[in-house]
Amino acid sequence: MSQQPTVLIVDDDRLNRALLAELLKDDCRLLLAKDGLSGLDIAQREDVSLILLDVSMPGMDGYEVMRRLRANPETADIGVIFITGMAEEEDEEKGLMLGAADYVQKPIRPAIVKARVKVHLKLAAQRRELERLSLQDGLTGIANRRYFDDAFERCLRRAARQGEAMGVAIFDVDHFKQYNDFYGHGAGDEALRQVAAVFSHFTRRPGDVAARYGGEEFVLLMPQASNFADIAEELRQAIVARSIAHARSPTSAVLTLSGGGVIVTQSQGLTTTQLLAQADTLLYRSKNEGRNRVFIDHFSA
Ligand SMILES: [Mg+2]
Known part of the structure; x- marks a missing residue:
């Protein structure tokens, strides 16, 4: 990946923030926070690879920030290097117990900080690459079911938090x-790869996910998609337009998809299982009413 990793510096001391920023500015994209709460906020909103976290801060100290980072699934895996002022073993131990990747002591020694950050950014990049591979469908190269399940949970929580509409649909290759x-x-296999390529084409915005759900089943997830029904229908048509000959299909001369999905506007308290169950019911309706069609409905409990 050519994109620079992002490092978040959380320190109440302005001079210390400036010193660290100056030290690391060539190796990464930097974000700065002057207290624990704003640090947590940035960590949740941004794609952060590593956090340099001051232990001693007024209000929320570094330990509490660390506990909250670990308690939130969206930030639980971010590497954290504690910056400790007190050079006491006890503090280092406490930090490591809480899951810190490392610690550096104040006063900052530039070469040591630079070297440790470099090591941990490399580890973070390796973790990401492994994670990426474990979340990819081996046959088609698009996301797999595991990736989708996680993304769906995150998307639903976010939609509930922000009151946004979201859409999710299941598709099944006919016959x-x-x-x-x-x-x-x-x-x-080649046909599934072609179907997957069409799905990828429909996921251009951040947060959009297309995944192979298993066998010949695919799923589409879109946050903030008020026109989800139109998109799902366009996708169905795009598969037909691909003109993959299917001489044994009772439905059409070419390969087709059936789909079912839901749009959710009030997602408070809903579970992914509920949404998928309704999407599945609509998929079966598509199958029963002749296939090569998509039913998208507003979710109703
Ligand atoms: Mg401090």
């Missing part, structure tokens, strides 16, 4: 067994 039986499994 895929017949496709495999007639064209062979190699061709079946």
Whole structure:
């Protein structure tokens, strides 16, 4: 990845923030916070790879910031280097117990800070790469079910928090067994890759997710998608337009999809399971009413 990693510095001391920023400005994108609460806020909103966290701050100290970072699934995995002023073993121990990756002592020694940050940014990059691979579908290269499940939970929480509309839909390739039986499994795999490519095409905004849910099932997740029904229908048409011949399909001469999905505007208290269950019901309606169609409805409890 060519993009620079982001490091967040949380320190109440302005001079210390400036010193650290000067030291690290060539190695990463920097974000600065002068107290624990704003640090937590930035950590949650931004894609932060590493946090340099001052232990001793008025109001919320570094330990409490650390506890809250770890308690929030969105920030739990961010690497943290404690900056400790007191050079007491007890503090270092406490920090490491709370899950700090490392610590540096004040007064700051530039070479040491630079070296430790470099090591931890490298570890963070490796973690991300492993994570990325474990969240990718091996056949199609798009996201897998595990990625989708996590993204769906995050998206729903966010939608509930911000009162946004979101959409989620399940699609199933029509008569895929017949496709495999007639064209062979190699061709079946290639067809799934082509379907996945169309799905990728429909996820251009941040937060949009297309994933292979399993077998010949795909899912589409869109935050802030008031026109979700139109998008799902366009996607269905785009698959048809791909003109993948399906000589054994009773539905069409080409490969088609059936889909079902929901738009949610009031997501407070709802679970992903509830939403998927209704999407699934609508998918089956599409199947029962002739396939090659998509039903999107507003979620109703
Ligand atoms: Mg301080």
